[in-house]
Amino acid sequence: MGKKGGESTSNSHDKEFYQEIGQKGGEATSDSHGREFYEDIGRKGGEATSDSHGREFYQEIGQQGGEARSGSGSNGDGKMSREEAGRKGGEARARQRQRGN
Structure with a gap:
């Protein structure tokens, strides 16, 4: 084709x-x-x-996940919405690329 x-x-x-x-x-x-x-x-x-991905990347997404589970940025049930998870993951990846990793 x-x-x-x-x-x-x-x-x-x-x-x-x-x-x-x-x-x-x-x-x-x-x-x-x-x-x-x-x-x-x-x-x-x-x-x-x-x-x-380096160790810092996993530390960062782990921290973000913990914060989301504790109530900030969640939808009320302690879980991060898919949109929030995607946004945070994308931001973390963009920061990593800026650092050259």
């Missing part, structure tokens, strides 16, 4: 189309792989993240 075919497909489908095919792909993967598969990719992802 190539680049032009991909662009043509992209131009002719909306967000819902991609959400639907993504969901179908996820379901197919789930049907064909067991628990070990997901443990393995989770472990590999964790190792890759650990390799690319």
